Amino acid sequence: MDKTFSGILAAGALMASVPWLGLPAFYESFLYLICHWIILAMSWNILSGYSGYFSFGHGVFFGVGMYTTAGLAGKLDWPFLATLPLAALIPAVLGVLLGAVVFRVKAVRGELFALLTLAVTFVVATIIINTRIDGGPGVYLMSVSVPKLGPSQPSSMYLMVLIVAVITALIAYKVQQSKLGVGLFAIHDDEDVAEVMGVPTYRYKLLAFAISSALAGLAGGIHALFVQYVTVGETFNITVPLTVVLMSCLGGSRHWAGPAVGAVLITTMLYFFTAGNNPVMGKAVVGIVLIVVILFMPNGVMGFFLRRRAEQAARRSRDAEAGRAHAPPAAVQPEPPALQPSLPTFAPVATGEVLLQARGLSKAFKGVQALSDVDLQVYKGEILGLLGPNGSGKSTFINVVSGHYPATGGTYAFEGRELVGMAAHEVAQSGIARTYQIPRPFMHLTVLENVILSAMFGGASMNRQQATEEARRCLSFTGLAHKAESLPDDLNLHQRKFLELARALAARPRLVLLDEVLSGMTPSEIDEAIVLIRRIRDQGATIVFVEHVMRAVVALCDRVAVLNHGKLLAVGPMQQVMSDPAVVNAYLGKPHA
Amino acid sequence: MNFPSFNLLMQSILSGVFIGALYGLIGLGLGLTWGLLRQINLSHFGLVFLSAYLSYQMATAGHVDPLWALLILPPAFFLFGMLMQWTLSKFAITPFNSLLATFGLTVVLESIIQGIWTADFRRLESAYTSMKFKVFGLFVPVPELITFGLSVGIAVAIWAVMRYTDVGKALRAMAEDGPIAAAFGINQKALSLFLAGLCAALAAVAGVCLALTFTLAPSQIFAWVGVVFAAVMLGGLGSPLGPLVAGIIIGVSEAITMAVASPSWAPIVSFSLLIFMLLLRPGKG
Numbered sequence: 001m002d003k004t005f006s007g008i009l010a011a012g013a014l015m016a017s018v019p020w021l022g023l024p025a026f027y028e029s030f031l032y033l034i035c036h037w038i039i040l041a042m043s044w045n046i047l048s049g050y051s052g053y054f055s056f057g058h059g060v061f062f063g064v065g066m067y068t069t070a071g072l073a074g075k076l077d078w079p080f081l082a083t084l085p086l087a088a089l090i091p092a093v094l095g096v097l098l099g100a101v102v103f104r105v106k107a108v109r110g111e112l113f114a115l116l117t118l119a120v121t122f123v124v125a126t127i128i129i130n131t132r133i134d135g136g137p138g139v140y141l142m143s144v145s146v147p148k149l150g151p152s153q154p155s156s157m158y159l160m161v162l163i164v165a166v167i168t169a170l171i172a173y174k175v176q177q178s179k180l181g182v183g184l185f186a187i188h189d190d191e192d193v194a195e196v197m198g199v200p201t202y203r204y205k206l207l208a209f210a211i212s213s214a215l216a217g218l219a220g221g222i223h224a225l226f227v228q229y230v231t232v233g234e235t236f237n238i239t240v241p242l243t244v245v246l247m248s249c250l251g252g253s254r255h256w257a258g259p260a261v262g263a264v265l266i267t268t269m270l271y272f273f274t275a276g277n278n279p280v281m282g283k284a285v286v287g288i289v290l291i292v293v294i295l296f297m298p299n300g301v302m303g304f305f306l307r308r309r310a311e312q313a314a315r316r317s318r319d320a321e322a323g324r325a326h327a328p329p330a331a332v333q334p335e336p337p338a339l340q341p342s343l344p345t346f347a348p349v350a351t352g353e354v355l356l357q358a359r360g361l362s363k364a365f366k367g368v369q370a371l372s373d374v375d376l377q378v379y380k381g382e383i384l385g386l387l388g389p390n391g392s393g394k395s396t397f398i399n400v401v402s403g404h405y406p407a408t409g410g411t412y413a414f415e416g417r418e419l420v421g422m423a424a425h426e427v428a429q430s431g432i433a434r435t436y437q438i439p440r441p442f443m444h445l446t447v448l449e450n451v452i453l454s455a456m457f458g459g460a461s462m463n464r465q466q467a468t469e470e471a472r473r474c475l476s477f478t479g480l481a482h483k484a485e486s487l488p489d490d491l492n493l494h495q496r497k498f499l500e501l502a503r504a505l506a507a508r509p510r511l512v513l514l515d516e517v518l519s520g521m522t523p524s525e526i527d528e529a530i531v532l533i534r535r536i537r538d539q540g541a542t543i544v545f546v547e548h549v550m551r552a553v554v555a556l557c558d559r560v561a562v563l564n565h566g567k568l569l570a571v572g573p574m575q576q577v578m579s580d581p582a583v584v585n586a587y588l589g590k591p592h593a
Numbered sequence: 594m595n596f597p598s599f600n601l602l603m604q605s606i607l608s609g610v611f612i613g614a615l616y617g618l619i620g621l622g623l624g625l626t627w628g629l630l631r632q633i634n635l636s637h638f639g640l641v642f643l644s645a646y647l648s649y650q651m652a653t654a655g656h657v658d659p660l661w662a663l664l665i666l667p668p669a670f671f672l673f674g675m676l677m678q679w680t681l682s683k684f685a686i687t688p689f690n691s692l693l694a695t696f697g698l699t700v701v702l703e704s705i706i707q708g709i710w711t712a713d714f715r716r717l718e719s720a721y722t723s724m725k726f727k728v729f730g731l732f733v734p735v736p737e738l739i740t741f742g743l744s745v746g747i748a749v750a751i752w753a754v755m756r757y758t759d760v761g762k763a764l765r766a767m768a769e770d771g772p773i774a775a776a777f778g779i780n781q782k783a784l785s786l787f788l789a790g791l792c793a794a795l796a797a798v799a800g801v802c803l804a805l806t807f808t809l810a811p812s813q814i815f816a817w818v819g820v821v822f823a824a825v826m827l828g829g830l831g832s833p834l835g836p837l838v839a840g841i842i843i844g845v846s847e848a849i850t851m852a853v854a855s856p857s858w859a860p861i862v863s864f865s866l867l868i869f870m871l872l873l874r875p876g877k878g
Contacts, residue, residue, distance in 0.1 A: 054689060105872050114689075115826055115870045119864040121817050126861040136857070242696060247694055280708045287700030294694040295684045435801055 004173055010535035012166035012408075019155035028154045032226065034267050035158070035165040038220060040240065041247040041259035042165075042172045043215035048090050048207040049253030050181060052180055052188035053109065057098075058116025058216055060124050065217025066235055068223040072239040080144050080225055087238045088214040089223030095213030109191075119239065125236030138231035141224055161222050167217050175211065179456055179464075185254075188454055189336040189442035196402055198428035198457030199506065250293050252300025261301050289333035314485060332483060337566040351512065353380040354400070355542050356511060360410035361398045361503035363393075363400050363566075370396040372566040374409065376509070383533070385574075389586065393566040394546045396435065398513045401544075402434045403427035403486035411412050414511065431459035437546075440494035441488035447499055448484040451506045452474060458507020467506070474502040478532065493523045501532065518549045562586065599853045604731055605852040606845055612823075614843025615802055617837030618744040619817065621751070622795035628831020629768040630785055631688050632681070634821040635818070636695040637796050639702030640670060644800025648711055649717045649809060659719050660739075662801050667794035674793025675786045682785065699814065707811040717804045736805035741799060744837060752833040764788065768831055799801035819846050820860070823867040842866075 001593055018031060044058045049193040067089040070085065072078040100117060128134050149156040170214060175181045183204045186194035195201045222228050243266070244259070251262025269289065273282020297304045356378040363371040371393045378384050386394045399405045401412060403424035411420045433454070441450050451474050455467035462470060475481045491499060497517050504512050514533070518526050530552050536541055547553050553560065554574060561571040564586040569578045577583055597605070619641055624636045648662035671732040674768045677698075684836035687696065755761035776780050803809070824843055827859055828835025843863040 101872065112826075112871055115822055118819060118869055119823065119867045119871075122860045122864045123868070126858060126864075130855070130857055180793030238818060246693060246696070249690070280704045284701045284704035284708075287697040287704065290700070291694050294690050295686070296689070298684075300689055528764065 004172065008166060008169045008173065011022060011198070012162060012169075015162055018153070019150040019158065025152070028152075028158045030271055032154070032158045032161055033266055033271065035161040036223060036226075036262045037217040037243065037247060037263040037267050038165045038199055039161070039168045040581040041215055041244045041251070041263045042168045042211045042256070043219070043378070044244040045248045045253055045256070046172055046175055046215075047205070049186065049203060049248050049259065050184035050209055053205065054114045054245070055117040055212075055565030056114040056238070056241040056245070057120050057237055057239070058100045058122075058212075060117070060241050061095060061213035061216040061231075061233040062220040062223075063128075064091045064094060064124065065220025066224040067133055067220075068217065068229055069221035070141060070230040071133055073144045073225070074139045074141040074230075081147055084221050088218045091220070092210045092214035095209040096206055099209040101200055103205050116147045117299055118238070121238075121241070121243070121284040122238055127231050128236070129232040134230075134232055136164045138229055138429070139224075139258065139502075141230070141546060142229045144225060144228075146225060147342050150448070157226050160471060161226075164215070164218050168522075169256070169260065171211065171215070173261075175208070176256040180204060180207060182449075182453055182456060182464075184574070185445060186442050187310035189284040189444050192404065193436070193440045193442070194457075195451075196428060196434060197406055197454050197503065198425045198459070198461075199453075200423070200425045202423075203322070206511055228247065233340075246290060249300055250290070252306070254303030255302040255306060258300050258302035265301075271434070272569075278586055288388065316370050323415040351454075355380040356412065356414050358401070358410065361397070361400060361412055362409035363396050363405055365406045369566050371400060371407075373561070374566075374568045376568060376571065378542060378543055378544060378563055380510075381537070382558040383545055383556050385553045385554065386544055386546045386561050386563065388563035389571075391565075394561040394563055395515055396566070397563070398434055398515050401427075402432060402513060427463065428458050428507065431508075431510040433458055433507040433511070434513040435497075435500035435504050435505040435515055435517055437519065439488075439493075439500045441496060441499055441503075443488055443489075446485050446487060447480060447491070448475065450470070450488065450499060451502050454503040455506035455508075458509065459508070460508035470506050471502075474506045476534075479503065479528075493520055494522075497521065497529070498532075501529075501536070505536060505541075509541055511544065512536060514543060514547075516546055516548065518552055526552060600730055602849070602852055605848040606779055607733070608730055608737070609845035609848025610847070611734075611741055611806075613794040613841030614737075614744040614837065615799070615806065616821055616824045616844055617748065617828075617840030618740065618795070618799045618802060618835030620821045620828065620840055621744075621748060621833065622792035622799070623797075623821060624764045624825040624832065624836050625788065626792045627752075627825065628829075629764055629788055630678075632686070632691040632695070633688055634693060634695045634792070636677075636698040636702065637792065638814050638817055638821070639699035640673075640793055640796035640832060641803060641810070641817075642700055643704060643811065644802075645707055645717075645804040645807075648709075649715055650719050650805045652719050652804075657872070658716060658720070659801060659805055662804075663798060666797040666801065670797035671790040671794040674796075675790040677793070678687045678786050678789030682782065689737040693815075694852060695747070697783045702813050703814055705744070710809075712811055715809045717809075719805070721805060729772055734806075736802075740802040740806055744759050744803060748796065748834050754834055760784075760787075792834065820823070820863050823863045826867055827870050 019028060022152065025329065037376050040058065040062060044055065048054045055094075068081040068087040068090050072083040073080050081086035096121060098117075102113065129136055146153050146330070147160070148158050149159040169409070175184075178276050183194065183199040183201070186199055186443065187198070187201050187204065191201055247266050248259040249262070250265060252258030266286065269286050270282070272557065273279065273285055293300075354377050359373055360377045361371060361374045361376075362369070374397065386397065388394050396405065403419070403422055403426070407420055411418055413419065414430060414432060419430065441447075444451070445453065448468070448471055451471035452464070452467045455462050455470040455474075456464065460470070472481065472484065475484055480495060480498055480502060483495060488499065490497060501517065504514075517533075518529055521529060526549060533545070533556055545553070545557060557574060559572060560574050560577050562569045562577055562580075562583045569582045569586060570580040619637070623634060623637045626632050626637070644666050647666060648659050651657040651662055651665075681691065681694070721736045721739070725732050726735075727733070755764060763774070763779045763784060766777070767779055767784055771781055783871070785790050820843060824836045824840040827839035827842070828837070843866065846862040847859040850859050
């Protein structure tokens with residue numbers, strides 16, 4: 001058990017002693033509200049803060065949980081505790097069903113997702129008020145008995161909500177630490193890249209939605225007993241979603257504890273202002289605080305402190321760097337620092353064994369045939385150059401093979417296994433990695449975390465510790481070790497391209513698809529990259545290499561394939577292909593002799 | 594389910610058109626800032642209510658005809674909108690954070706309104722309140738008709754400006770790609786200030802219409818958020834005519850639901866519409 005985990009448990013145990021301290025009852029109801037909002041804000045954050053899918057529909061899951069308990073305990077006389085599992089389960093099922101529809105529509109992100117979930121709130125509210133679940137007058141829970149946990153009824157309520165708050169904090173922390181959390185943060189930054197690197201995005205979003213909804217429903221079930229009278233108007237309004245969004249953003253939504261910080265701050269402010277002499281003034285003050293915080297601390301309180309800590313760490317490592325002074329930058333060291341020792345070194349000769357076999361592979365975009373009936377074999381251990389004028393289908397080939405675009409015709413098999421129709425993350429896990437022509441790092445993750453993610457989710461699927469070691473190895477391999485703790489913003493183009501390479505390598509792929517890694521580099525950077533690519537192959541990876549820099553193609557490729565207008569013109573050794581009349585025509589035009 | 598008489602049905606459709614016009618008028622300013630400035634300005638609703646209360650105050654205490662408020666309030670709000678945009682432009686604010694900051698402003702406005710006019714319901718009584726006439730057996734209330742006229746007139750005028758004038762073209766270019774538009778000599782800052790001012794002025798006009806046709810309470814501010822958002826999303830962000838058309842579609846479908854089923858079922862229509870629109874053609878958002 002790690003320190004934070006036991007810390008949360010210890011804090012919970014400490015808080016649990018409050019009812020026996022003989023404090024006025026006011027403290028128990030105040031602490032109840034704090035725990036209540038901590039659950040709601042933290043559970044919201046598990047989906048919305050981590051993955052960036054900002055939901056305005058948290059009130060639905062809270063409300064459905066509330067009405068589950070109200071209906072079962074208040075109308076059907078179930079014992080209160082027996083209703084709680086259902087108060088968690090029904091919202092979770094609702095969340096999964098909603099997600100199963102919504103997450104299939106790729107464009108519903110950001111504000112659109114927020115609005116859609118808000119609209120669901122009002123639809124569910126209308127259904128509840130017009131059916132026997134409520135019917136209009138509201139549901140009373142006066143006669144429901146409160147389970148005895150503490151010395152008094154309010155203290156029992158407080159202890160119940162405290163237990164759920166501790167469970168929520170543990171879950172929020174564990175999710176952030178787990179593979180699920182790493183995947184969700186990647187989805188936040190760039191969902192398409194996350195998927196291509198092996199993150200099962202759809203399943204992860206559904207899982208996060210289910211956890212988030214279940215916890216909100218649990219808070220609702222307990223709150224039904226706390227307020228004793230449940231109405232649609234008081235439950236399904238925009239107070240709950242707005243308040244949790246505010247709390248999370250105020251506290252910082254990129255950290256599991258951020259929402260809890262925000263919940264404590266806002267609940268305390270609201271409680272003391274509204275309990276004071278001038279509730280209206282109090283509300284205005286909360287509004288002003290919100291404006292000021294959003295403008296001056298856009299990443300929230302936790303974000304603010306985390307960034308300061310990161311800056312200090314960066315300064316320290318810069319100082320250490322300066323201490324080592326005149327050592328040459330790692331990128332140009334002639335000797336590779338610690339080549340992955342665990343991998344056997346292949347002879348750089350093609351074995352004749354087929355690794356990737358494309359048959360009649362086609363891709364059309366609304367009538368534009370970007371890839372047309374391509375038959376291509378890639379042999380194990382070779383570097384195959386993919387050439388062709390702009391728009392000839394080279395990048396489309398990579399996008400189809402990596403699963404980013406579904407093929408519209410034909411098949412392709414990798415190591416004998418058919419991959420057509422598979423999701424991109426399954427393709428990645430089967431041992432194919434790719435880079436992007438314009439680097440697409442996860443902007444909020446450090447360089448090291450970017451690479452760790454690939455090692456965890458790609459074909460290697462390592463655990464976090466192995467992945468970290470592997471990532472460090474890949475970073476020093478690509479000469480980025482000194483940038484491990486930086487954010488991608490601090491990298492120049494050449495470093496970002498090498499980060500793409502490091503990410504592709506960390507997945508330990510058997511096939512690497514390189515999409516114009518050399519474009520935009522200076523001649524000396526290209527020389528470095530050529531050495532690097534050759535070394536990648538020497539480690540046992542097969543490479544498909546899209547490139548316009550002919551010098552590099554000649555230096556690296558065993559064979560080349562030329563595409564034009566989506567069709568494969570010629571394949572074979574460089575000399576042979578370049579004298580092929582069809583290729584000459586495509587590049588230079590028909591001779592007018 | 595009960596089937597209302599033809600006359601009753603037509604009357605409710607007419608009232609749906611009228612309330613839809615108000616949805617459209619409120620949604621117009623909201624959609625323009627959202628689509629063109631990339632800000633989700635929740636304080637638009639606060640400003641609408643502030644304007645409504647101010648025209649109420651002028652009519653009740655100053656005995657000023659509410660239509661005079663249309664000359665006084667929009668220019669004042671224009672300045673306020675510019676001031677707000679000027680402040681926001683000092684900070685690099687994401688769309689989502691703009692939502693939060695303007696929510697804070699709405700809460701402040703709500704507190705101010707509640708502090709001055711209390712939480713009780715207020716009703717603007719003016720010469721227009723009970724004015725109505727009958728056409729083809731249908732009652733047409735004058736305040737609603739004024740709202741309808743203003744809503745249609747302003748939406749068409751803004752559409753024409755966006756379509757045919759240089760300022761309009763500059764605005765559309767800025768919305769498409771701000772930095773590139775700036776590189777072609779478009780003064781982004783001045784345009785943003787102008788647009789924010791315009792949208793605040795639109796909030797003032799909508800507020801006067803709201804005071805003419807509805808009973809006011811500070812707690813009602815958030816009641817309009819859902820349905821107006823639906824109108825803006827359906828109509829398309831940044832579109833001048835879209836929110837009006839979508840508002841009327843929503844208003845009429847609500848009115849028919851009220852007449853055929855019961856008033857409490859009304860919200861399901863607009864929000865189901867919104868959900869389906871988002872799922873079927875999300876790119877339009």
